[in-house]
Amino acid sequence: MINQAGSLQLGDSKYTFVATSDSVEEGEMIEVTVGKETLVVARVHGSVHAVDGICSHAYSELVDGELEDHCLYCPLHFACFDIRDGSVVEGPADEPLSVYSVIELDGFIWVKG
Template structure:
């Protein structure tokens, strides 16, 4: 599995999220509890950017209708979303966030 260097770790806000692109795929990097996660950019319910959502307790909340998703698994934890979002493997090395562009559970 190969990882792509995405951005300096300091660019990902504490308990927040940013939108990035990895090999042409829109992805959200989110930090919760000091850990950086990568998930698909769009909410599975309303297809709006999750980068604008709130991050807390290992979840990211869609700003439009309030659906929350587990940052580790992508599973929705409340309606209206019923489908998971995509997750990507992440590693932080030498102060940079690296993401594996193949979808899957975080490493």
């Protein structure tokens, strides 16, 4: 059920509206805020993913980096994270990014949280 505050309730899970589907094109990413968290939302191979928007190695906004296929590169030290599961693909980072559940429904993108 969608309420007037821009949230979607599915069972015990609350999802927050973050973007329209057409605002996240294939191979592109945007930065959004869910609660107090800064996230990167990106579309890769038709699927939308959401991860922490701040690099786990050194404070840097990942939206300022590059997205190549499923690899999200930090603009500061070029650490690479897999946008699909937050795992570190290439250092210097050694801590993965948190991953957030995403629902794309009727032209809208919702992130759990």
